[in-house]
Amino acid sequence: MRFPTREGQDRYDAIVRVAPRTVVGLDFDGTLSPIVEDPAQAHIHPDAAQVLVELAQEVAAIAVITGRPARQALDLGGLEEVGDALEAAGKELFVFGQYGNERWSSGRRRIMGGRPPRGLATFERDLPRALRTAGAADAYVEDKGLAVAVHTRRLADPDGAFDRLLPPLRELAHRHGLVLEPGRAVIEVRSPGSHKGLVVDRLAAVLDAEGFVFAGDDLGDVEAFEAVAALGEQGLATLRVCSASNEQSALIDLSDVVVRGPDGVLDLLRTLAGDARVRRLG
Structure with a gap:
């Protein structure tokens, strides 16, 4: 301590x-x-x-x-x-x-x-394309019911994939009225407020x-x-x-x-x- x-x-x-x-x-x-x-x-x-x-x-x-x-x-x-x-x-x-x-x-x-926030379902629909574009198609996607978390820890270059994903996922979340929360090798998207x-x-x-x-x-x-x-x-x-x-x-x-x-x-x-x-x- x-x-x-x-x-x-x-x-x-x-x-x-x-x-x-x-x-x-x-x-x-x-x-x-x-x-x-x-x-x-x-x-x-x-x-x-x-x-x-x-x-x-x-x-x-x-x-x-x-x-x-x-x-x-x-x-x-x-x-x-x-x-x-x-x-x-x-x-x-x-x-x-x-x-x-x-x-x-x-x-x-x-x-x-x-209830799941408005925009989450359409975000999930568009997510695979964003992952492929960022070269992180194999990232683990966790459906939390009220949020979605994209984990890069299992990828060969977790830090690099995280850095590549952060800007497009932030833009995609904003487009669907959601907020993005970065964490340790994970990017979470959920409702604002x-x-x-x-x-x-x-x-x-x-x-x-x-x-x-x-x-x-x-x-x-x-x-x-x-x-x-x-x-x-x-x-x-x-x-x-x-x-x-x-x-x-x-x-x-x-x-x-x-x-x-x-x-x-x-x-x-x-x-x-x-x-x-x-x-x-x-």
């Missing part, structure tokens, strides 16, 4: 002081699960369930906020079982899928979601939070980091955690603490749970 500045350490200490009124938000891929070539195999870190249950004893709520469909996150993370454990402890687990377009909680046990920052704002307000922690690893987490920073300006204790990797460093300059991948995230959450417990017990 590395604090880039003394302010980061101070922010961590402030979170410990208000831990019982703190919401912890976590990205999934690259934060709770390692990045793998096949997105369908991105299972949660083997220690994550235990750490989340321990942390839940000390904080107000835990939320997984991901670009994945909520059902995928629930299955790959075993999060329904985690939710059972949190409910038994009188706490609640929230899962927000597809950047907040889908919602699940351990209290309601039902995925609430919207939804992002993780809105979920952060909603959770902080609904749960009357006095503190907010968010951990993420990628460009799709920038809005969440910005929303957490805004909460700090409003007087909440806040902590932004970057799950750093060799592939992506976009969040480092926005972070209060930098850790190394899911292992580092879980180490930090263990430490937070332990420090909060010591303070609670006096």
